[in-house]
Amino acid sequence: MRDAFDACLKCTLCVSQCPVMSVNPDFPGPKALGPEWYRQNQAQMTAPLPHVDDCTFCQICESVCPVDVPIAHLIAEQKAEKKHSLRVWLRDEILARPQWVARMAWLGAIPEPMRRLGKISPGVQLPKPRKGQVRTLGEPLGADPRRIGLFVDCYSSGYDQELVMRARELLRIWGFSVTLVPGEAQCCGAAAYAAGNPGLAKSTGHAMFRTLNRKKSDYDVIVTLNATCDGTLRDEWPEFYGLQITVPVIPFDEIANQAPELFWEQLASLPAEPGAWITHTTCRGKVARGDGQLWELAKRAGFWDAEPSDAVCCGAGGSYAFKAEHESTAEQLAFRVREQALSSEAKGIITDSGTCAIHMEQAASIPARHPAYWLYARYLRYLEEGETHETKTS
Amino acid sequence: MSRASDVIVIGRGPAGLLVSSLVVEQGGQVDMIADGLGTLPLWGGQFDFRSYDNDRKPVADPWAWWHRFGDTHPGGSVSAQMWRSWWQHLRDLWFTMEIPTEKLLPTKNRGTVTPLGRIKPAFLVPTWQFTQEYAGAITLVGVPDLVDFPVEAMARVYTWTTGMTAEIRWLERSPSWRPGWNGLNWAWYLDTEEGRRWLWEQVKSFRRGSAPLVFPQILGVDHTESLIEVLGELWGRGVAEIPLPPPSVGGLRLQRRWERWLRRKGVRLVQGRVKEIGGDFAALEGRRIHGGHVVLATGGVLGGGLEVLIDGQVRDRLMGLSLGVVKEPEDLASIGYRSWLEPTRVAGSALAGCDPNRHGDGGAMMLLTSHAVFSAVSGQEGRLEHAGRF
Numbered sequence: 054m055r056d057a058f059d060a061c062l063k064c065t066l067c068v069s070q071c072p073v074m075s076v077n078p079d080f081p082g083p084k085a086l087g088p089e090w091y092r093q094n095q096a097q098m099t100a101p102l103p104h105v106d107d108c109t110f111c112q113i114c115e116s117v118c119p120v121d122v123p124i125a126h127l128i129a130e131q132k133a134e135k136k137h138s139l140r141v142w143l144r145d146e147i148l149a150r151p152q153w154v155a156r157m158a159w160l161g162a163i164p165e166p167m168r169r170l171g172k173i174s175p176g177v178q179l180p181k182p183r184k185g186q187v188r189t190l191g192e193p194l195g196a197d198p199r200r201i202g203l204f205v206d207c208y209s210s211g212y213d214q215e216l217v218m219r220a221r222e223l224l225r226i227w228g229f230s231v232t233l234v235p236g237e238a239q240c241c242g243a244a245a246y247a248a249g250n251p252g253l254a255k256s257t258g259h260a261m262f263r264t265l266n267r268k269k270s271d272y273d274v275i276v277t278l279n280a281t282c283d284g285t286l287r288d289e290w291p292e293f294y295g296l297q298i299t300v301p302v303i304p305f306d307e308i309a310n311q312a313p314e315l316f317w318e319q320l321a322s323l324p325a326e327p328g329a330w331i332t333h334t335t336c337r338g339k340v341a342r343g344d345g346q347l348w349e350l351a352k353r354a355g356f357w358d359a360e361p362s363d364a365v366c367c368g369a370g371g372s373y374a375f376k377a378e379h380e381s382t383a384e385q386l387a388f389r390v391r392e393q394a395l396s397s398e399a400k401g402i403i404t405d406s407g408t409c410a411i412h413m414e415q416a417a418s419i420p421a422r423h424p425a426y427w428l429y430a431r432y433l434r435y436l437e438e439g440e441t442h443e444t445k446t447s
Numbered sequence: 448m449s450r451a452s453d454v455i456v457i458g459r460g461p462a463g464l465l466v467s468s469l470v471v472e473q474g475g476q477v478d479m480i481a482d483g484l485g486t487l488p489l490w491g492g493q494f495d496f497r498s499y500d501n502d503r504k505p506v507a508d509p510w511a512w513w514h515r516f517g518d519t520h521p522g523g524s525v526s527a528q529m530w531r532s533w534w535q536h537l538r539d540l541w542f543t544m545e546i547p548t549e550k551l552l553p554t555k556n557r558g559t560v561t562p563l564g565r566i567k568p569a570f571l572v573p574t575w576q577f578t579q580e581y582a583g584a585i586t587l588v589g590v591p592d593l594v595d596f597p598v599e600a601m602a603r604v605y606t607w608t609t610g611m612t613a614e615i616r617w618l619e620r621s622p623s624w625r626p627g628w629n630g631l632n633w634a635w636y637l638d639t640e641e642g643r644r645w646l647w648e649q650v651k652s653f654r655r656g657s658a659p660l661v662f663p664q665i666l667g668v669d670h671t672e673s674l675i676e677v678l679g680e681l682w683g684r685g686v687a688e689i690p691l692p693p694p695s696v697g698g699l700r701l702q703r704r705w706e707r708w709l710r711r712k713g714v715r716l717v718q719g720r721v722k723e724i725g726g727d728f729a730a731l732e733g734r735r736i737h738g739g740h741v742v743l744a745t746g747g748v749l750g751g752g753l754e755v756l757i758d759g760q761v762r763d764r765l766m767g768l769s770l771g772v773v774k775e776p777e778d779l780a781s782i783g784y785r786s787w788l789e790p791t792r793v794a795g796s797a798l799a800g801c802d803p804n805r806h807g808d809g810g811a812m813m814l815l816t817s818h819a820v821f822s823a824v825s826g827q828e829g830r831l832e833h834a835g836r837f
Contacts, residue, residue, distance in 0.1 A: 068631065069488035069694040075635045075668070078623050085627075116718060117484035287733070301733060343480075345715030352713075361710040 058127060060120040061088035067114035067124055072336070072366040073107055076385035080107045083114035087124035090131055101135040107382060108132070109370035110247035111336035112284075126293060132249020144171045148372040149245040149253055155211025155238040158182050174380040178415040180212040180408070187218035190432055195228035195313035202234040202265075202272030202300075204286070206279040208407040210238040216407070216422070219429035220278055220305060226432075227312040232271045235264040242294060243285040244371050251293075258285070258294045265298070275302045278423060280334070280405040281371065284341030304342060304405065306350050306424050317353060319435050325357040326431065328400035331393060333362035333413065333421075335406045350424055351403050354431055360397060364389040367404075369412035387416035394419055403427055451737035452476040454824055455729050457721055458744030460485030461494075462794040462813045464705050466742050468540055469821040471712040478736055479709070480729055482720040485702065491664070491690025492697035493576060494537065494814075496530075497522070498556065498568040498807025505568045506807075508555050513811070522811055533814045534571060544708040546701060547574045547672060558582060560689050562596050562663070564604030564613070568807060575671050576697060577661050577687035582609035584658040589617040595630060595691040596663035616653045616660070621645050630691040631699070633665035643667075643674055650681045659685040664696045671700060740824040744817075746795040794820045 067083040068074065074082045086105055093099045105128060114124040137145065147153060163171075163179060173179070201224055209217050217233065224231045242258030245251075265275075275298070277283035283304045290296035332347040344361065351359035368386030373379050393399070394417035402421035404410050410421040454470045456463045459481035467477045496509035506512050510530065516523025531552065538548050548571060556568035557578040569578050577585075585605065589598035602613035622645070623636055636642040650660070660682045667674050678686040690697045710716065719731035728737050761770045794816040796809035803809030 064489060065694040066484050066488055068629075069699050070484065074632070075638075078625050078628075078632065078636060081627070119483045339716075340718060343716050343718035345710060345713070345717075348710070349713065349715065361707075363707065 057121040058088065058091060058123060061092075061122050062120055064119065066117045066119065070113050070117050070365070072111060072113065072364075072368075072386055073109060073382060076388075077104075077107055077382045079104045080382075083108075083124045083128065086131060087114065087127040088122050091127045094131070101131050105131050105135060106249070107379065109336070109366060109368065109373050109382075109386075111366045111370065112340045113336055113365060116340040123293075126246075126251075129246055129249050129251055133251060135249065140170060141172055144173070144376070145248050145250075148375065149248040149250050150240065150257070151207040151244045151372065152210075152238045152240040152257075155207040158211035172377040173375055174377045174383070177374050177380060177383070178411055179375065180208065180411055182211065183213050183215045185215040187215060187222060187429075188433075190222050190226045190429070190436065193226050193228045194315045194319075197228040197311075199229060199273045200271065201229045201231045201308070202268070202275045203231050204275050204277045204279075204282060204302075205233050205235070206277070206282045206407075207238050207240045207244075209278055213407050213423075216278060216426055220276075220423075220425035223312075223425060223429055223432070224276070224308070227308075227316060232268065234268055234272065234275065235261060236268070237264075239264060241282045241285045241290075243281045243289070246289070246293070247371055247373070255294050258290060258296060262290070262294075262296045262298070269300070272300065274300055274308075276308050277302060277304050278405075278425065279407060280304065280338030280341060283405075284337050288341060304338070304346075306346050306405065307342070309350055309424065309428060310346070310353075316432070319439060320353075320355050320431055322439055323355055323431070323435050325355050326400075328358060329397040330356045330359040331362050331390070331397070331399045331402045331417075332359050333364065333367065333390065333402055333404040333409070335404060335409045336366035338405045339365075347403055347405060347424060351427075354428055356403070356427070359403070360393075360399075362390060362402075362404075363393050367409050367413050367416070369406070369409040371408055374408075374412050383412065384416070387412055391416045391418075401427070451727075451739065452478040452715070453739045454478075455480060455724075455736060455738035455741045456744055457481070457724070457729060457742065458485065458746075458795075459483075459716070460744060460795070461487060462796065462817050463742075463744035464709065465537070465813060465817040466744060466794050466820050467709055467714055468705075469817065470824070471709065471714060472540075473825065475825075477709075477714045478717050478729075478738060479714055480717040480719060480721055480731070480736065482718075487698040487702035487705075488695055489693045490698045491576065491695050492701045493559065493569045493572040493690075494810030495568070495803075495807040496534075496556070496570040496811045498570075499805065501806075503805070505566075506556060507568075509570060509811070510554075521815060522808065525815060530811075530814075533818055537814065538571065541573070544704045546704050548572070549574060555580075560585075560601075560605065560661070562601060562689060562691055564601035565608060570810065573697065573701070575666065575675060575688050575700075576664075577659070577689050579659075582611050584612045584614075585661050586614045586616060586656045586658045588660060588662045589615050590633065590663055590665065591618065591620050591624075592626070592628070593630065593633070593663060593665075596689075598663075612658070614656055614658065616656075618646075618649050629694065630663055630665045630696055631668075631694045633663075634668050634696045637665060637674060638667040638670050643670070643677075646674070647677060647681060650678055653682070655683070657684065659687060662686070662688045664688040664690045668696060668700055668703070740792065742792050742794060742820050742824065744794045746793070792820055792823055 071083050073080045108128045110125050112125045205217050221231050239261045240257050241261050242254035245257055246254035287302040332351050334344045334347050348361045366386055368374055368383035374383035390413050401419050402413050403424050404421055414421040453475035454477050456467050456479045467479055470477050497506050497512045500506055510527055513522040518524050534552050556570055558566045559569040559578045561567050587598050587602055598615055602615055605613040666688055675686050721729045723730040724741050728735055759773045796803045796813045
């Protein structure tokens with residue numbers, strides 16, 4: 054990380070792409086908060102700048118930097134120096150450990166007084182466990198020798214077991230053998246880093262790494278259901294945590310594109326999914342792999358009127374939107390998704406993160422779910438209706 | 448990724464965007480790979496044909512300029528008809544992306560104004576940028592504490608160099624203004640309903656004038672045209688902007704609209720650093736992307752695809768190719784991937800012998816190289832025809 058921390062050219066590409074700057078007039082931006090502050094801080098102890106906490110840690114600034122300055126990580130170090138009130142500190146300590154929150158998901162909604170006391174955004178929808186039934190999709194359509202470790206992130210572990218089961222069922226019929234890892238609610242460390250606690254991030258990441266290592270004889274590849282965890286395991290761990298995972302880590306949408314042709318032919322035999330759809334690759338997904346893959350997957354699956362989201366970042370930022378002081382910024386960042394959904398009369402949003410999904414769902418008032426959710430639903434429809442359509446076609 | 452694209456374009460600057468656009472317009476599938484971002488948000492967004500001669504004197508007629516070179520220069524071997532079709536295509540392409548330009552291509556260079564009040568030639572520019580055929584009186588809008596737009600000095604220089612008046616109208620500080628705001632901060636603010644309403648009131652309060660109203664480039668990012676239209680009605684004359692130093696709002700508008708259009712055409716914007724390329728693949732860390740052709744568009748201002756070694760050798764780090772040796776400044780003209788007469792798969796503004804920063808011909812060279820690449824990849828036998836997309 055230290056290799057390029059002082060390499061800033063002041064080119065301002067990071068400034069031009071920062072989503073927070075586009076909606077928050079107080080935010081000094083990545084150049085001022087990252088390399089410029091860090092340089093001054095090395096020369097003399099400089100106090101953290103106001104609004105440093107407004108950074109969502111989307112890392113778009115780092116991804117566009119031509120000289121690889123770890124801008125968001127420098128900002129995280131600055132966040133770490135900021136002093137907070139006791140209740141904000143306590144709230145942030147909890148939210149930096151989403152594995153704790155996930156284990157408490159069964160408790161249900163947070164009572165209003167506790168929400169106020171904890172400075173949780175009053176208007177933001179908090180996650181609720183999704184408990185839909187998942188049925189088998191039948192015999193495998195092919196055989197793939199790779200054994201998949203399906204990475205169950207803390208959010209999915211606590212709040213979206215339905216998604217995990219849907220993804221597992223899809224992987225099974227695509228011919229993979231699937232093991233769920235890490236097997237208990239644990240965090241990769243991303244939440245703590247984003248909140249400005251690099252030390253906690255590293256210890257959390259190392260604990261997860263040890264768990265994954267214990268089970269490494271069970272899988273050849275790790276498939277992720279959340280773009281942030283995906284980028285953290287593959288790209289952040291070696292660079293910032295000192296961890297090197299030895300198997301490939303790939304997002305679900307990429308493995309889905311490798312599903313047997315028969316699967317896609319069966320989906321293609323169905324009529325197109327009616328209405329418009331929005332594919333939103335989250336900011337961390339863009340940083341980790343790029344943009345366009347979800348859109349391609351949606352088209353291939355029969356969501357013909359899918360259009361890519363115009364929003365760079367939806368503002369969810371893991372637990373960012375849950376913090377009262379960020380509510381306005383998070384809301385304004387999601388506004389672009391809302392505008393697009395309204396103008397296209399979209400039926401739903403396909404996105405690669407659970408927390409982004411609930412944030413966009415609230416903003417746009419349409420369902421927002423992971424591609425595995427929608428693919429499963431589409432294939433289920435094929436099983437229920439497919440034979441009829443095939444008969445008609447023939 | 449399981450499916451191969453028709454063309455892999457490495458680089459996300461203007462040349463990469465244009466090559467990708469040419470391919471998708473013909474129904475091809477493109478993967479654009481970039482380790483960062485292209486340079487569009489670093490410059491104002493004008494595409495130059497040829498702005499200055501070798502003595503740094505402004506060129507009035509770029510069409511005639513290129514014609515006189517004949518076969519001694521890449522640009523000279525292109526017929527006026529071909530130039531016209533390329534420029535017209537770019538103009539039409541922008542139109543579909545909602546980047547507004549004048550309906551007719553310029554017959555001559557027009558004059559824009561720099562933030563220091565000097566006249567500068569410009570060829571194809573979006574309509575939000577201030578240009579004029581002949582220097583006339585202008586009314587400049589001063590913005591408090593916007594250090595990149597020293598409006599009083601600018602007005603003096605403009606009058607001194609053109610002999611025309613340059614009046615000034617000052618904006619107040621908006622209630623949302625924060626110390627240190629640059630042009631982009633202002634532009635994001637003026638994209639909001641609050642910002643637009645505030646600006647309307649400001650312009651309504653201006654003492655009337657008869658000259659065009661010229662702002663620094665701050666008039667929004669995504670809603671510029673509607674704002675300019677209302678301001679034009681309020682002022683009663685034309686309203687336009689002058690580009691500022693980076694972060695450049697004009698270039699950002701182009702980048703956002705161009706990439707939005709490409710994404711809606713199915714172009715995948717792959718993030719990552721290319722480690723190796725072959726005839727039909729590009730390898731990144733941990734993954735390999737396949738395509739019918741590979742195009743390099745990496746030579747931008749910050750792309751740095753090339754390195755000059757201490758002994759004068761110029762190397763392409765990506766391909767491991769030696770591109771020539773530079774001992775004397777004139778050797779710069781002789782280095783390159785291959786002769787410009789041959790089909791090339793390298794697109795960018797810095798064609799051998801050209802100096803876009805000095806001559807103002809980057810737009811023309813980008814057009815020339817991008818169309819040459821497109822001809823090469825679409826005209827060759829192989830996967831494109833096999834894919835049936837061209």
